[in-house]
Amino acid sequence: MHTPSYPGKPRRGDRVAVVSPSAGLPEIFPLPYELGLRRLREDFGLIPVEYPTTRTMGSSPADRARDLHSAFADPDIAAVICSIGGDDQLTVLAHLDRDLLKANPKPFFGYSDATNMLAFLWDLGIVGYHGGAIMTEFGRAGAMHPLTAESLRAALFTSGPYELRPATAYTDVDRPWDDPETFASEPPMTPCPSGWTWHNADRVVEGVSWGGCLEIVSWLLMADRAIRPAEEHEGGVLFFETSEEMPSATEVYRILRCMGERGLLRRFGGVMVGRARGWSLERRTAPEERVAYARDQREAVLRAFAEYNDDALIVFDVDFGHTDPKLVIPYGGRIRLDGPARTITVSY
Template sequence: MDAPIIPPKPRPGDRVAVVSPAAGLPGVLPLPYELGLRRLVEEFDLKPVEYPTTRTMGASPQARAADLHAAFADPEIKAVIASIGGDDQITVVPHLDAELIRANPKPFFGFSDNTNLLDFLWGLGIVGYHGASVMTQFGRPGAMHPMTAASARAALFTTGPYELAEPGRITEEIRDWADPATFEQEPATEPVPGWTWHHADRVVEGPTWGGCLEVLAGMLMADRIKEPEAYAGHVLLLETSEELPSADTVWRTLRAMGERGLLRQFPALLMGRAMAWNFEKRNDRAARETYRAEQRAAVLRALAAYAPDTLAVFDVDLGHTEPQQVVPYGGRVRVDGPARRITVHY
């Protein structure tokens, strides 16, 4: 694979596109969205620009693709930021103009269902950024988490190495985004243990690929994944969503990746701290710990069967985590087992 294209970064005062290529939830839940827009302006000195489908639920895949084309083609737009995720971005990808986007590379920020678009950019050789959506990170109640804000700022405006940190405390329970009272104070936090390392006797450095496991499963079924050798030497990013897939589901998905010959291509894995609470499954602390332990066991089972030498780090704060840290997608990361350090390159 050729050297990746790292798009030029925006500067304070620049215009950035805010798009909804997955779901137009800003039109349904405006409070976190409007708050996120204000923070982009007031705290990051950026000028957000909306598109026709940004606040439109049920917009057609063609219309959402058209918004992406407009954002990437506009020379005044210096970055593209997803409002939030969704569940059908896989239908948008076939309508994307690869040549237009390749000719106008820009930093794209998003995660969850935006795994589809991050993978599309990776296939074009363009580095994207897994994380920092408007409603979830910029629109956090009370204030942006300092760890998230520092990571997002570094990814937006700087280049070079950035060391990820362990937060010590995280937010587990989410409050109602439709209730204005939710945004009057920061969410409660709880202490958590640090990262868990597996085969940490080595250093691995390489470009990243992966994303939300449930989305990757859909991409596998739709035959959107390249031949296994295309991923050789990459660091695999995996995380699960607020849908709380069971440990059996995680195992079966990874087993399928193993049978396809994918898992053994990755010398290292960064596994996001599993979200373990939603409004339908209001797990207490013990249940949340059990859920994460069972997921970790499922991943280790898959690695033992298909990639026994892979270095793995669990409970990294990427993807559906609070706080969240931005990880480059297709950019380089250094996983230093002996030093217990993870350094990304923005």
Template sequence: MTQPVHPPKPRPGDRVAVLSPSSGLPGLLPLPFELGLARLREDFGLVPVEYPTTRRMGSSPRERARDIHAAFADPGVTAVIASIGGDDQITVLPHLDRELIRANPKPFFGYSDNTALHCYLWNTGIVSYHGGSVMVELGRPGAMAPLTADSLRAALFTSGPYELRAADRFRVVDRDWADPATFEAEPETDPGDGWLWHGPERVVEGRSWGGNLSVLSWLLMADREISQDLSAYDGGVLLLETDEELPSAEEVFRILRAMGERGLLERFDALLMGRAKTWSFDRPGDHAERARYARDQREAVLRALAVYAPDVMAVFDVDLGHTDPQLIVPYGGLVRVDGPARRITVTY
């Protein structure tokens, strides 16, 4: 595979596209969205540009693809940021013009359902950035988490190595975005215990690939944007994370088992597993239940690795995906996982 393109970075004062490639939730929940837009302008010095489907629920896949094309094709737009995730971005992919996007590479930021677009860009030869949505990270109540803000700023504006740091504290419980009182103070946090390392202690440096585990399972089932030549993933760093739907440990194992049966898991030399989301409005759970859920998920991942990829070095509770603070990880870019030194460095 040819070397992926790192698109030019924006500069303060530039226009950046804010898209909703999945769900038009900004139209239903404007408070975190408006806060995120304000921070883009005031804290990062960027000028957000909205599109017809950015705030519109129920937009068709073709309409959302049209906005993606417009954002990438506009020479006056220097980056593309997702408002939030969703659950049907897979239906947008067939409407995308790969040559148009390849001819106009730009940094793309998002996660969750935006895994679909990350996979698409990976296959198009463009490095993107896992994390940094407008409504969640930029629209965080009270203030942006310092680790998130520093990581996002570095990913947006700089190039070169950036060492990830484990969060001292992290948020577990969500609050109602429709309630203005939610945004009057920062969320409560729990103490962090650092990253958990498993497997051979070695140094791995490779291109990253992966994303939200459920979305990856959908792409695998549809046989969409998964390389037929599995050697393309050789020596890479696998990124995985789960979400507020709280998939059971058994479901996590079954998805990884299917990836193993396809011969995919064994291709990677390292796995970065995002801190498990353990709380949702439907399943709040107490501290003991949340701890049990996270432990069961970790054991399910280790069970799959033991069968299909016993030589993979795995790091758990990495601050990526559905967690707060959230670290931005390049998707398709270089990630260095240093087992002996217990360090993770990405290249923005």
């Protein structure tokens, strides 16, 4: 099994890089970005360091890669945090210097399109962190969600086991980032009907994690970037979630089917599935539609695993990815799924 190692952690007072390896959305939406930077400084005690493309839309892949190289190579930078995701970080990977990154391992935080960089670091043997973007988690309206903040502090500053806790309420509905009124209050939350949903939960599975945003994983597989042979995932824990683009249940099934045909799905002993996001600015669904979307996605996942790995332990509705709150998941770190105890423990 491929087993990445954990890079050293920052301490309060350290400088951390804030980068935009996908979209330079801080240029367009400064309100959540500046709020996120302020919380990074005042609440977490870290000093943000920006780079030429951090606030610049339309930067070339080579320029974004150059910023990543500068951040990782600088001995005074203790961690690297994404401003937000996007949709073309895949094009940055070809410009990355593998030797430079491998010689200068650092904690890297991001999700969504940052799945590209997380998978790239995983391939180099470096544990990364799925979660913790500046504009979404740090820059959340009103206040950071307590579960998010607690998880982020643990991932940033500590090492060792951390038990995740299920949320009692969540949201997947956005409010406009260009309206100051958005940031005057926390987003309205919807009570969770139950905690996590377990399948084949008669055992304990512990292994090295891999996955991320499912759509990005499918792009990596199509482009054959940062992908190792299927057997190197033997005994691991797959984790995935879907984005605000809301892929249909059919598309989710087809992606998983392709992963099954590639021999990937049968390698994982355990699976964590993020809470499905069923609302977007382009598709403003009613509450009952969101419930149906999540139900259909769950059925698609179960169908794929029934065909390719019917013995896998699966946990649904874990709070990571594109809903709020967002727990940090170590990418390449160890995850323990305890079915009988109904607990999830990650190692930061």
